[in-house]
Amino acid sequence: MSLQRFVLKRGLLTIPLLLGVTLFTFGMVHAIPGDPIDFITLFAELDAETEAEIRAQYGLDKPVYIQYIDWVLNAAQGDFGKSIVTRRPVATEILNRLPYTLLMGSMAFAIAIITAIPSGIVAAYYRNTTVDQISRVFALIGVALPNFWLGLILILVFASWLNLFPVLPPTDRGLLSQDMIIYTLLPAITIGTGSTALLMRLMRSSMVEELDKDYVRTARAKGLPERTVVQKHVLRNSLISVVTVAAIQIAFIISGSVVVEIVFSYPGIGRLLVDRVGNRDFPVIQALVLIIGVAVILANLLADVLYAYLDPRIRY
Amino acid sequence: MALLEVEDLTVRFYTEDGVVKATNNLSYRIEAGEHFGVVGESGAGKSVSSLAIMRLIEDPGVIESGEIRFKGQNLLELSAEEMRTIRGNEIAMIFQDAETALNPAYTVGEQIAEAVRHHMDLDDAAARDRAIEMLDSVGIPDAAERYSDYPHQFSGGMQQRAVIAMALSCDPDLIIADEPTTALDVTIEAQILELLEEVSETFDTAIQLITHDLGVVAEFCDRVMVMYAGHPVEIAAVDDLYYNPQHPYTVGLMSSIPRIGDTRDRLQTIPGRMPDLIENPPGCNFHPRCPYAEDVCARREPPLVNVETGDPADPINSDSQSAACLEHTGDLLEGLDYQVTVRGTDESTGDAASTDGGVSDE
Ligand SMILES: Nc1ncnc2c1ncn2[C@@H]1O[C@H](COP(=O)(O)OP(=O)(O)OP(=O)(O)O)[C@@H](O)[C@H]1O
Ligand code: SF4
Ligand SMILES: [Mg+2]
Secondary structure (H helix, E strand, C coil): HHHHHHHHHHHHHHHHHHHHHHHHHHHHHHHHCCCCCHHHHHCCCCCCCHHHHHHCCCCCCCHHHHHHHHHHHHHHHHCCECCCCCCCCCCHHHHHHHHHHHHHHHHHHHHHHHHHHHHHHHHHHHHEEEHHHHHHHHHHHHCCHHHHHHHHHHHHHHHHHHHCCCCCCCHHHHHCHHHHHHHHHHHHHHHHHHHHHHHHHHHHHHHHHHHHHHHHHHHCCCCCCCHHHHHHCCCCCCEEEEEHHHHHHHHHHHHHHHHHHHHHCCCCCHHHHHHHHHHCCCCHHHHHHHHHHHHHHHHHHHHHHHHHHCCHHHHC | CCEEEEEEEEEEEEEECCEEEEEEEEEEEEEECCEEEEEECCCCCHHHHHHHHHCCCCCCCEEEEEEEEECCCEEHHHHHHHHHHHHHCCEEECCCCCCHHHCCCCCCCHHHHHHHHHHHHCCCHHHHHHHHHHHHHHHCHHHHHHCCCCHHHHHHHEEEHHHHHHHHCCCCCCCEEEEECCCHHHHHHHHHHHHHHHHHHCCCCCEEEEEEEEHHHHHHHHHEEECCCCEEEEEEEHHHHHHHHCCCHEEECCCCCCCCCCCHHHHHHHHCCCCCCCCCCCCCCCCCCCCCCCCCHHHHCCCEEECCCECCCCHHHHHCECCCCCCCCCCCCEEEEEEEEEECCCCCCCCCEEEEEEEECC
């Protein structure tokens, strides 16, 4: 099976998963006890006519399965209805916030990959030396620190004491302004630290395991320089397991963003979600949960595709 | 000057459990085009001595002393850089388990072409052609198509052929084959040995063949070294070894030659186990298992001597049969008493074993 066919096959398999996520998201909101109309109207007493009107407006007069189908079809076109709180289209509200979360998430991911892979390689190659011990200590700390705590410490040290960063996000400067990107460094580091630690140790252990394999000796016996042996032969095999976990880290970064965005007053979708849960703004909640679910599914798809790309035994 | 002269090679591993004396004062030589066998039980030090030649002994192993002269040049004195121009180029290695010896993430062809590009100064296309030619010469059908296959798409026998193609790709003068057929079934084993025979004939390549199996040695080798517990115990031309073995361990190994259909553990015929190499028994290492052991065997370590003259052996400059048993230094009171019966080769089964050694106490 070629890589293209593998991707196609694996891609088709995500369709039932996506359906599952929509069902779950829709079901979750509808399983909340009580009539949605009460949340919309904040439990106001209504006459029958107004109530029927509101029901019609939100599609609540139709059977549940029709509501579900309508919702999925609309969502597929980017229409998630209107927010109960602001009465604005949900899609607009989310699109205002999503770029911030994407910026923070991709910076967190980049920080994790850029530091974890090289330091893992070094720790593996110089295993059981001081370098390795130091990386082990850092990894332990990185994994053990709770995000909210690390976030508060970073704000305290770098924003309050050292004044290197503003305490609040310079939202007025625009998403890709230098100020905003610099500000985003702190939450990105906060969110990426756990992944960095995890990936670094994984890279190390995977590489140590590969370095012991027979093919490494074969490569050396060919007279290849050590650099080629490690960078070509060992690295590719070690990355197989790391890449899978790295792709899944995307999901962790997304879920971790909720806490971190609150700590940093960061204007992303994580904070939006928490705000609207308090207000029972179910169209927004539904949309956000769906987006996060889809992102997790896509992260897994990416993991599998990368895995197949690196390991020919999977694709043939 | 022989192609390879190994003199007093001693390799140790400094492990947490103690110092493993993996090879002790190993000396032998291999002439150009010669087939030299190294036999012995598992853990005897066969792989360590061959990895030492390639200078591929890894931590915590250390080559403590000795010289490894290849074409007169002591490999142990070369820089890492110079050594890399020998590895895979002038001396190539074939490992026991072809499946794990190949990198699963790269195509078989690329793994051969890589060595060619590195040593032969050929561009990508020429290296590819050379790799295909090598695959073809080791009997891989449709070599041009199979070039792009990954190792897991090859059968076990084909993987071993590919590994041989890799070893041959830069026209080495010496191939060290560490149990190249142990992982394969008997039919494939015969084919692979035949292939090795053929290539060494064609290219006048010397081969150091490491094996457990005296049957294979009888088929393939010109001269043989028998190793026990890191020591050479007998070095002889293959005929002498078979018709006139001079060390009790060699005799024991011979009665352990497997025959087709015989599923017994081959080495059970020598009772006992090889000592671990951390604490060797005093005197002759073999004495706890030797049917002829006398008191003196536990006290005095037998040197490797010329079995005719009793003089210290010189395996680098002389071809004479030598063994390390006190019998040949005149210290044994009772002497050795065994018979060696030689059976005819059984053509119908293709049985390689032609000698049946037997230890009799009378
Ligand atoms: N990396 C290592 N660390 C510690 N000891 C080692 C190492 N490699 C080999 N040894 C020891 O060296 C001795 C010789 O091992 P070697 O691999 O040469 O045996 P062998 O004759 O090739 O056996 P086999 O037939 O099983 O391949 C053994 O006692 C083994 O335990
Ligand atoms: S020296 Fe003694 S123990 Fe060793 S092989 Fe000879 S007879 Fe046996
Ligand atoms: Mg071995």
